[in-house]
Amino acid sequence: MGLGERSFDVAVDPELKIELGKQGIFVTTIQELYNWGRKSSVWPMQFGLACCAIEMIATTMARYDLARFGAEVFRPSPRQADLMIVSGTVTKKMAPQVVRLYNQMAEPRYVIAMGACAISGGPFKQGYNVLKGIDRYIPVDVHIPGCPPRPEALLQAFMTLQKKIDEQSLTGENRPRYLNVDAPGEFPVPEQGEHDLVPASNPNVWTVPVVIR
Amino acid sequence: MPPMTSSPYFSLAILFFGALGFGLAPLGLAWLWAHTFAPPKPNAIKNAIYECGLESKGDAWVQFRSGYYLYAIIFLIFDVETVFLLPFAVAFTGLTAGACLAMLVFVLLLVEGLAWAWAKGVLTWQ
Ligand code: SF4
Numbered sequence: 001m002g003l004g005e006r007s008f009d010v011a012v013d014p015e016l017k018i019e020l021g022k023q024g025i026f027v028t029t030i031q032e033l034y035n036w037g038r039k040s041s042v043w044p045m046q047f048g049l050a051c052c053a054i055e056m057i058a059t060t061m062a063r064y065d066l067a068r069f070g071a072e073v074f075r076p077s078p079r080q081a082d083l084m085i086v087s088g089t090v091t092k093k094m095a096p097q098v099v100r101l102y103n104q105m106a107e108p109r110y111v112i113a114m115g116a117c118a119i120s121g122g123p124f125k126q127g128y129n130v131l132k133g134i135d136r137y138i139p140v141d142v143h144i145p146g147c148p149p150r151p152e153a154l155l156q157a158f159m160t161l162q163k164k165i166d167e168q169s170l171t172g173e174n175r176p177r178y179l180n181v182d183a184p185g186e187f188p189v190p191e192q193g194e195h196d197l198v199p200a201s202n203p204n205v206w207t208v209p210v211v212i213r
Numbered sequence: 214m215p216p217m218t219s220s221p222y223f224s225l226a227i228l229f230f231g232a233l234g235f236g237l238a239p240l241g242l243a244w245l246w247a248h249t250f251a252p253p254k255p256n257a258i259k260n261a262i263y264e265c266g267l268e269s270k271g272d273a274w275v276q277f278r279s280g281y282y283l284y285a286i287i288f289l290i291f292d293v294e295t296v297f298l299l300p301f302a303v304a305f306t307g308l309t310a311g312a313c314l315a316m317l318v319f320v321l322l323l324v325e326g327l328a329w330a331w332a333k334g335v336l337t338w339q
Contacts, residue, residue: 078264098266100268104264107251107254171250179250180252185259186257
């Protein structure tokens, strides 16, 4: 295990690793061990917002069995959770609470936006009272479309997230936000304004799309 | 003086330090890991006490009306007394005079409370 200065991601030549593996010698890096440990025991936060939550619950039950991925421990407190599954409609009244809960989760934390509502407002997009996507305020790692997405879709999102965790590097320029001292750890909680949430989005995580006609 | 290793407590001391290391090493490693890789990012929202998403309002040190102590006394009289009266009645024939006297003192104490509550008008339904 070569632990060169700032070179955790290239500590072992991949081809050499495969070659050694064929001979029955397994090499790994601290980074791989670390990522393997994290991706194999993601603890989701226990909260559901609307109909999509029913599918999320179904995913954790025996038939779909989220426990296969080490993620059956739904925590009722943000302090103990590292995955937020935004499952359902985020109304503008609920959005500040969701953002505050996200802020209270311990790093590293991940977000899966589940369902049409959570990613875009869904069937209520034209309404006045539903947030048009939770990614306006917090960084979302995996979006799942569907109304509601089937449990298989949530499992797929889960595997995508695991892949994403597996590829994160401990050091270097493209290390994730939570390992970067300068990156912000707080995401401003919106407040109820006269007509809408204020601010309407967090410019650090979401840019207002330009409509080209 | 015999060498230290021949003391009967020597192996115990070794075990003690082994156990201590077993507990402290993971803590130390975790601390080292956090120190090297994971910068702490505390902020006001994260450090807030209440964690259900809502902001806490007001003071947690709210005072309950002292009038509720009356309910506590009545509860003691009618509930706890029954719990003791039943075994008292069952074992009554086999009890010594001393035990009987102790039990009567206990009942008397509660009856005093009842009389007091009665006199205060707590028992009348308004
Ligand atoms: S996406 Fe569909 S199923 Fe999910 S919360 Fe919205 S309306 Fe309900």
